[in-house]
Amino acid sequence: MLRDKPKSGSSAGLPLAPVIAVGLGWFVLALMFFLLFGTPSVPEVDPATEQLILTPETGKATLGFPLWYTVGTYIFELAALFAASLLCFRNYQSPQVVSGRSVWLCFALGLLLYFLGDLVFGYYEVVLRSEQSVSIADFFYFGTYALLGVGMILAIASRRLTLDLWQWVLVAVVGLLGALFALWVNHAAAMANPSAPLLDRLVTAAYPLFDTALLIITTILLLAFWGGRFAQAWRLIAGGVLALYVADSYYQYASNAFKDYQSGSLTEVFFVLFPVLFAIGAAVEYELSNKSRRGIRRR
Amino acid sequence: MFILKRQDVEISTISHPQKAQQIPILHYQGQTFRLLSVFTGAQKDEALAFWRDLTENRGKACVLLEEPERYSVWGKVRLDELQSKAGGQGVLAVKEAKANPLWVQTCLLLLQGVYLEVEDFLGGRQARLFQHDLNEVFDQWNFPQTDTPERIEQLLSMDPLATLQLPPWDEQLLNVLIAELHRLGHTYFGNSSFAVRVLEALDAIPSSERSQALAWLRSTPKGKLWQ
Numbered sequence: 001m002l003r004d005k006p007k008s009g010s011s012a013g014l015p016l017a018p019v020i021a022v023g024l025g026w027f028v029l030a031l032m033f034f035l036l037f038g039t040p041s042v043p044e045v046d047p048a049t050e051q052l053i054l055t056p057e058t059g060k061a062t063l064g065f066p067l068w069y070t071v072g073t074y075i076f077e078l079a080a081l082f083a084a085s086l087l088c089f090r091n092y093q094s095p096q097v098v099s100g101r102s103v104w105l106c107f108a109l110g111l112l113l114y115f116l117g118d119l120v121f122g123y124y125e126v127v128l129r130s131e132q133s134v135s136i137a138d139f140f141y142f143g144t145y146a147l148l149g150v151g152m153i154l155a156i157a158s159r160r161l162t163l164d165l166w167q168w169v170l171v172a173v174v175g176l177l178g179a180l181f182a183l184w185v186n187h188a189a190a191m192a193n194p195s196a197p198l199l200d201r202l203v204t205a206a207y208p209l210f211d212t213a214l215l216i217i218t219t220i221l222l223l224a225f226w227g228g229r230f231a232q233a234w235r236l237i238a239g240g241v242l243a244l245y246v247a248d249s250y251y252q253y254a255s256n257a258f259k260d261y262q263s264g265s266l267t268e269v270f271f272v273l274f275p276v277l278f279a280i281g282a283a284v285e286y287e288l289s290n291k292s293r294r295g296i297r298r299r
Numbered sequence: 300m301f302i303l304k305r306q307d308v309e310i311s312t313i314s315h316p317q318k319a320q321q322i323p324i325l326h327y328q329g330q331t332f333r334l335l336s337v338f339t340g341a342q343k344d345e346a347l348a349f350w351r352d353l354t355e356n357r358g359k360a361c362v363l364l365e366e367p368e369r370y371s372v373w374g375k376v377r378l379d380e381l382q383s384k385a386g387g388q389g390v391l392a393v394k395e396a397k398a399n400p401l402w403v404q405t406c407l408l409l410l411q412g413v414y415l416e417v418e419d420f421l422g423g424r425q426a427r428l429f430q431h432d433l434n435e436v437f438d439q440w441n442f443p444q445t446d447t448p449e450r451i452e453q454l455l456s457m458d459p460l461a462t463l464q465l466p467p468w469d470e471q472l473l474n475v476l477i478a479e480l481h482r483l484g485h486t487y488f489g490n491s492s493f494a495v496r497v498l499e500a501l502d503a504i505p506s507s508e509r510s511q512a513l514a515w516l517r518s519t520p521k522g523k524l525w526q
Contacts, residue, residue, distance in 0.1 A: 098420060100490040158489025159421075162428060228422030288420075289492065 007248040014161045019087065019283035023080075023276045026180040029270040037069045038266050050056045058094045065264045067126065074122045076272045078115060084110035085281035091282050098230055099155050104282065106151030111275060114144040125263060133196075133255050134203045143239035145210040147240075151215040155234075167223045168221075177213035180244070185249045204252040229288050236281030256275035301350075303327060303363045308364065310440055313378065323440060325364065325373045329418065332362055332373035334440075334471065336520045337478040339485065346370035349520065368482060405501060405512040406473050406480075407459035407466075408523070412500030413484045414455050416493050425487060430455070432486075436479045443467055451463045460503060478521040494525050 030282070088108035091097045097104060117140030124130040124137065163171070186205045218238035227232045247270035255261045309326040325332040335353075338346040346363060350372050353359040360375035415434075418426035429452060437445035444466045445451055456467065468476070484493045504512050515523040 096495055098488065098492060098493045100492070155489070158427070160428065160432075160486045162424075191345075222426070225421045226424065228418070228420045228425065230420040231422065 015098050016283050016287040020280055023280045026080060026170065027273055027276045031269050033063040033072055034266050034269045040112035045111035064262050070126055074118065076120055080272050080275040081111050081115040081118065084275035085115060087279045087282040094283055094289060098267050098285060100158055101156045103151045106147045106154065110144045110147030111278060113140045113147065115161065117141045125190060133200045138203050141194055148214055156217065156221060161224045163223055170223065171216060171219050175212060177215040180216050182249065185253050189256035191251050196256055204255060207248040207252060208245060211241060214241045215245060220293055233281045236277045236284060240274045240277035240281065243277060247271045247274065303362050303364050305366050327362060331376055331378050333376045335372045335374045337369060337371045337475050339478060341484040343370060346372060348480060352398055356382065398468060398473055400465055401508055401512055402473055403465045404459040406476050407454065408500040408503060409480055411455055412497035413480050416497055418485050421487060421501060423514055429483065429487060430487060432483055440472060440475050442472055474519050477519055481521060481524045498525055
């Protein structure tokens with residue numbers, strides 16, 4: 001029953017443990033960075049004129065994050081997104097991957113779009129210092145949601161899947177809670193900023209609702225394959241979606257409630273957690289798809 | 300071209316003259332056909348090629364049955380000849396010998412491999428579903444000694460290499476099983492990536508016989524799916 005034959009395609013390149021260590025380490029570093037330096041206490045300076053930026057109404061200097069901090073938060077997010085996208089691409093290239101290659105291709109492209117969206121968003125925020133809450137970046141982000149959704153639906157649709165009634169009820173409860181919270185955030189944001197243009201309102205409201213849709217799909221997957229090793233990777237993916245949901249909801253509220261909201265507050269560390277969990281999930285699935293199963297045959 | 304749909308035909312079973320076994324028989328417009336080979340839904344081309352080879356190159360009268368997830372090829376046979384003591388001297392003589400035990404062991408290992416893979420990856424819930432589907436396959440093709448859940452449980456848990464009680468399946472049933480197992484695996488995993496991992500189950504066969512088993516598997520109509 002024992003075999004030591006090396007198997008083709010077994011964990012080529014990157015083993016699982018370092019991915020988990022680096023991923024979690026990166027998140028902890030990001031958390032410390034956000035905690036230590038994420039308190040806006042510096043008057044904002046326009047880098048072009050080296051003058052203080054004054055708010056028109058009060059004539060006082062605007063408090064904001066120092067530039068290096070804002071750039072730092074972007075680096076934490078971008079690096080995690082890029083690494084997660086690469087790990088998903090690696091799964092796509094593995095013919096043995098359990099969820100199917102197309103699922104991981106969708107995830108890889110989705111994360112890549114998010115990466116590009118962050119670049120565009122950062123360009124607007126850091127370089128152009130634009131105050132608009134809706135930009136071209138939203139197109140990239142919406143593309144991410146579409147691709148993640150398609151990938152998850154592919155993961156479900158290609159399988160034989162049955163749920164009991166109580167499990168469907170649980171899915172419905174998750175969906176309902178997610179949607180209710182999203183609507184509540186939307187309401188709070190509208191109260192805080194009644195003068196927001198309709199387009200802005202629609203775009204920011206869309207994110208938590210998209211997240212809710214993704215949460216529903218991951219819940220279905222988790223329940224259907226509960227107890228199997230396949231679910232290990234999907235638990236992490238579900239966690240990633242949840243992190244994105246939290247970050248999106250807070251961002252929607254904050255960008256309406258606070259004047260000239262600058263990204264970089266503590267809650268946005270969830271924007272780092274989201275790709276980190278996707279990256280670890282991808283690595284877990286790669287590992288269990290390519291690992292030889294000899295020796296765990298039970299008789 | 301002779302492609303039939305399920306609603307065009309009737310399928311029944313008759314007792315095999317020499318063995319306590321049922322063979323599926325397809326009735327169409329007063330003619331009778333017996334099962335030769337099964338293909339998955341994704342293998343329409345292979346099924347057509349097999350059918351064409353039989354009809355055009357070997358001059359057999361065959362039909363191709365198209366079902367949502369399966370294609371099967373049936374050869375014309377006359378029931379009175381089939382049931383006469385001469386048995387199997389019909390239009391299409393079919394190998395009726397009980398299969399080599401090694402082939403049966405190979406198929407049992409594949410069966411257990413797919414089952415374990417489903418249980419391990421997709422959890423107990425999907426494993427129960429798989430047992431149910433497996434039961435349907437056994438019923439549909441009348442596999443002997445698969446009539447109770449306990450027996451199926453035993454097939455899934457026995458050590459095929461250590462038992463003296465191998466199920467009496469002939470090569471035709473083994474061909475069916477090889478095809479159906481791949482079809483089921485594909486249904487559960489959504490892709491064919493499971494096949495490589497399941498094949499590792501054959502490593503349990505002593506190496507002197509393993510190459511024979513693999514060569515036999517490759518030679519079966521559906522064996523290529525697994526390679």
